[in-house]
Amino acid sequence: MVLSFIGVGLILGIVFYYTFLPISDPFRIFLDTTYVGLTYLLYIIIIGAAISGAGLLIYIRAVRTGITISPGEYTYPAQPSIIRRPALRKEAPKLAVQGASRNIKSKGENIVEEIEKEIEHIIEGGEKPLEEKVVEEKPPVEKPTIEVISRASDMVCPHCGKLNPIGSTKCESCRKQMFISEAPSKSCPVCNAPLTLSQRISGDLFVCGICFSEIRIPPDIQEILSIK
Structure with missing residues (x-):
């Protein structure tokens, strides 16, 4: 920067100085003298322009690089310290896994030996090994079913005695309910009475008391329903 000022x-x-010199001054005459087409x-x-430009270039370079120049010494900017991390050891888990596998193998071998x-x-x-017990499968128990011997085509109302088609729940004549329905296992397979x-x-x-169909009722169902 000093060179630029110089x-x-x-x-x-x-x-x-040239401006205020008189025309007849020898130094001005020297400055007006030409040499290779240019005056002194x-x-x-x-x-002067070259010196100023050189000083300016030196200053710009010093600013970019961070170098400060002082009389008798050069000061460089502090560089950031590099932190080095310790290398990770990846072999330890492998050794642990190998040791665990060896322990498992040794335990397995001990069990086989025992x-x-x-x-x-x-x-x-002379002890005989335990024989496998054969479990006999029992045949499925058949549930008793009601067998239809003869199927009727009409139902008789217990209130008025009129005939009604199979499947009716109310009498078409007196409009009364002919019976109260129960579970299929406790009902007539023809009319559901x-x-x-x-x-x-x-x-x-x-004989069904509503449709007068002949049915065969197993003894088990007779006992359950207490039919006499």
């Missing part, structure tokens, strides 16, 4: 000062000084005044101005010893002990002692309304003919042969 160059600028040289240019300004020689220009002002222009040569001095060019030299089983072999027990088998030899049983053979030497309760089996308690049936009348025994002989043994397990019954």
Whole structure:
């Protein structure tokens, strides 16, 4: 930066000095003298401009690189310290896994040896191995079903005695409900009337009290419904 000021000062000084010199002054006559097409005044101005430009370039370079120049010493900017991290050790987990696998293998071998010893002990002692128990499968129990011997086509109303088609729940004549429905296992398979309304003919042969169909009721169902 000092060189720039020196160059600028040289240019300004020689220009002002040349301006105020009288025309007949020998130094002015020297400055007006030409050499290779240029006066000495222009040569001095060019030299001052070169000095100023060189100083400016040196200053710009120093600012970019961070170097500060002081009399007698050079000071460089502090560089950031590089932090080095310790390298990670990846071999330790592998060793642990290998050790665990060895322990598992050794345990498995010990178990196999113990089983072999027990088998030899049983053979030497004459003990018979346990026989597998054969579980006999029982045949499925058939549920008792109601068998239809003869199927009727009409239903008789227990209130008015009129005939109604199979499947009716109310009498078409008196509009009364003919019976109260129950579960299918406790009802006539033809008209769905309760089996308690049936009348025994002989043994397990019954007649429905609504549709008068002949049905065969197994003894188990008779006991459940308490049919006499």
